[in-house]
Amino acid sequence: xxxxxxxxxxxxxxxxxxxxxxxxxxxxxxxxxxxxxxxxxxxxxxxxxxxxxxxxxxxxxxxxxxxxxxxxxxxxxxxxxxxxxxxxxxxxxxxxxxxxxxxxxxxxxxxxxxxxxxxxxxxxxxxxxxxxxxxxxxxxxxxxxxxxxxxxxxxxxxxxxxxxxxxxxxxxxxxxxxxxxxxxxxxxxxxxxxxxxxxxxxxxxxxxxxxxxxxxxxxxxxxxxxxxxxxxxxxxxxxxxxxxxxxxxxxxxxxxxxxxxxxxxxxxxxxxxxxxxxxxxxxxxxxxx
Numbered sequence: 001x002x003x004x005x006x007x008x009x010x011x012x013x014x015x016x017x018x019x020x021x022x023x024x025x026x027x028x029x030x031x032x033x034x035x036x037x038x039x040x041x042x043x044x045x046x047x048x049x050x051x052x053x054x055x056x057x058x059x060x061x062x063x064x065x066x067x068x069x070x071x072x073x074x075x076x077x078x079x080x081x082x083x084x085x086x087x088x089x090x091x092x093x094x095x096x097x098x099x100x101x102x103x104x105x106x107x108x109x110x111x112x113x114x115x116x117x118x119x120x121x122x123x124x125x126x127x128x129x130x131x132x133x134x135x136x137x138x139x140x141x142x143x144x145x146x147x148x149x150x151x152x153x154x155x156x157x158x159x160x161x162x163x164x165x166x167x168x169x170x171x172x173x174x175x176x177x178x179x180x181x182x183x184x185x186x187x188x189x190x191x192x193x194x195x196x197x198x199x200x201x202x203x204x205x206x207x208x209x210x211x212x213x214x215x216x217x218x219x220x221x222x223x224x225x226x227x228x229x230x231x232x233x234x235x236x237x238x239x240x241x242x243x244x245x246x247x248x249x250x251x252x253x254x255x256x257x258x259x260x261x262x263x264x265x266x267x268x269x270x271x272x273x274x275x276x277x278x279x280x281x282x283x284x285x286x287x288x289x
Contacts, residue, residue: 013274017224022273025062025264027069030246031284034213034257036190039287040163045071045097046281048196048217049263051082051109052090059264059278060093067096069282072162074100074149077217077261078107078173078196081135082114082268091143101161102149103168104141107196107218108176111137114267152194154180156187169209170194174202175218175236181205198238198260203249207256213285214258219243221262225275244276259283 035042045066052059074097080090091098113133145151150159152170159166167189172178175197186209193211195202197218206214221244222231231243244262248255264278 017272017274021276022266022271022278023058024277025059026277026279027066027282028279029282029284031286032213032246032257032259033286033288035164035285035287037287039190039285041287042162042164042285043070043072044075044215044281044283044285045069045073046075046077046215046259046261046283047097047264048077048261049079049107049220049265050090051079051114051263051265051267052086052093053083053268054085054089056082056265060089063093063264064096066280067100071097071100071282074098074102075194075215076102076104076144076149077194077215078105079109079217079263079265080107080140081110082265084113084133084135087136087140087143090140098144098147098149101159102144102147103152103170103192103194104144104149105152105170105194105196106137106141106172106178108173109267110140111135111173111176111178114269116269117267153178154183156184158189165189167191167210168194169206169211171202171206173197173218174199181209184209186210193256197236198234198242198258199236200238203238203256203258204251207249207251207254210254211256214249214256216258216260217263219260219262220266220273221260221276221279223266223270223273223276227275231276244279 153172156169173196191210193206198216219234231240
């Protein structure tokens with residue numbers, strides 16, 4: 001009898017993690033004091049790790065409705081694509097957000113289509129990305145740029161936003177060896193940085209180049225979290241306790257704040273979330289106290 005109840009329990013957990021929780025999308029809200037004195041507040045929508053497949057209609061509806069939120073800037077930290085045919089539905093559901101100012105970097109899944117693999121491998125090691133079929137990355141990034149979003153893949157720029165002069169820098173995905181910090185110079189202007197994967201080497205490099213606010217994704221918040229223990233992995237060298245949310249960092253006397261979004265999706269070959277709801281982050285950046 002005990003074995004029957006155990007089987008029922010495991011089945012219930014599997015149904016919750018595979019069918020229910022990974023579609024319980026949530027907006028997590030936070031205020032961070034990081035802007036220079038006298039700056040106006042900036043409402044930032046951080047979105048990433050969408051991993052969109054064409055049949056994911058509820059995810060597409062959630063993304064379309066995000067534009068109803070008070071947003072001054074969209075920060076997209078990559079891994080938008082989860083299927084070779086995902087670009088048309090991705091651009092359709094992002095269209096309302098693409099009418100707002102935005103910046104973006106790519107993740108590995110914006111270059112390579114997902115391939116079948118053991119889902120457990122994600123939890124127990126930092127998984128390599130199989131070099132599978134190439135996706136139409138330029139088609140996606142060109143659409144973003146035509147809408148006015150700024151491409152920060154190993155690039156930097158300065159813009160006026162909500163009355164604030166801000167420098168933005170970013171790197172392409174370090175997880176697949178596409179990052180190039182040498183392209184980014186240091187600056188005294190208040191700087192916001194983007195990276196898909198929050199490897200410590202990248203956090204250090206961005207902080208030393210003046211970034212005071214860093215946005216990242218990639219970790220899926222651990223994707224599977226356990227009570228008390230939390231995330232089992234970040235799929236990088238970032239410590240597990242920083243798998244999602246906000247944390248402070250210091251490198252050689254320079255400080256930065258890191259925001260890691262748990263993302264909205266997962267590989268179609270690892271369709272599970274447990275104690276880790278899919279999310280976007282709506283962050284109000286405020287002047288320092």
